[in-house]
Amino acid sequence: MIDVLLAGAGGAALGALATGVYYPNSRLFGRAIGWGPRGGGGLYLTFDDGPNPDATEAILDTLAAEQVPAAFFMVGEHVRRFPATARRVAQAGHEIGNHTQHHVKLHTLGPARIRDELERAHATIAETTGRSPRTFRAPHGYRNPFVASAVRRLGYTVFGWSFGVWDSDRPPSEEIRRRVRSKLAPGAIVLLHDGDGYDPAGDRRLTAEALPGIIRDARAAGWEFRSLAELVA
Numbered sequence: 001m002i003d004v005l006l007a008g009a010g011g012a013a014l015g016a017l018a019t020g021v022y023y024p025n026s027r028l029f030g031r032a033i034g035w036g037p038r039g040g041g042g043l044y045l046t047f048d049d050g051p052n053p054d055a056t057e058a059i060l061d062t063l064a065a066e067q068v069p070a071a072f073f074m075v076g077e078h079v080r081r082f083p084a085t086a087r088r089v090a091q092a093g094h095e096i097g098n099h100t101q102h103h104v105k106l107h108t109l110g111p112a113r114i115r116d117e118l119e120r121a122h123a124t125i126a127e128t129t130g131r132s133p134r135t136f137r138a139p140h141g142y143r144n145p146f147v148a149s150a151v152r153r154l155g156y157t158v159f160g161w162s163f164g165v166w167d168s169d170r171p172p173s174e175e176i177r178r179r180v181r182s183k184l185a186p187g188a189i190v191l192l193h194d195g196d197g198y199d200p201a202g203d204r205r206l207t208a209e210a211l212p213g214i215i216r217d218a219r220a221a222g223w224e225f226r227s228l229a230e231l232v233a
């Protein structure tokens with residue numbers, strides 16, 4: 001569908017459409033929050049593509065020990081597979097967001113498929129955890145106009161992110177930690193991964209191992225971890 005849109009658009013319009021599709025914080029297809037308030041010393045941790053027992057459980061242990069809030073954008077199919085881990089995230093009070101049922105790239109899909117992906121994930125998460133998601137993040141940030149209408153029906157606040165560190169490529173945990181430290185900025189929404197959108201058994205333990213150091217570095221530099229819930233409309 002986006003190919004049709006792009007084929008029919010020229011020059012600047014084409015550039016703007018491509019930005020709307022691929023840039024996670026673009027406003028073209030509805031508002032997506034990519035930063036918290038830039039004035040303070042707040043940071044927001046977000047984890048995508050879980051739950052994944054090996055990584056998510058270790059991350060929850062660290063967050064509890066350090067009393068740090070976080071947001072988890074969950075894949076519905078992974079919630080169905082690992083309900084106990086999803087429930088533990090909810091019970092710890094972290095923000096739980098919708099990341100589609102099957103982690104599909106939405107920008108090429110039509111309205112019915114997109115609505116189905118979002119509404120099935122919403123139902124799976126709500127039935128499993130007892131908490132209805134209020135937030136959405138598109139897989140890879142890819143959106144189109146139909147995503148905006150599906151999101152509106154569910155009353156969601158849409159999030160992008162300020163920066164990621166390619167932790168999905170599984171660099172050493174010290175490298176994940178170093179990349180986060182080098183990019184910290186006021187109000188940053190940090191994208192990390194506690195799961196693999198395409199493999200429920202994907203290994204994200206290196207991200208979990210990096211987390212204590214990430215928290216230590218940020219606090220040593222004077223940053224404060226805040227809840228993404230503050231940014232929900």
Ligand SMILES: [Zn+2]
Nearest residue numbers: 048049139197
């Ligand atoms: Zn994802």
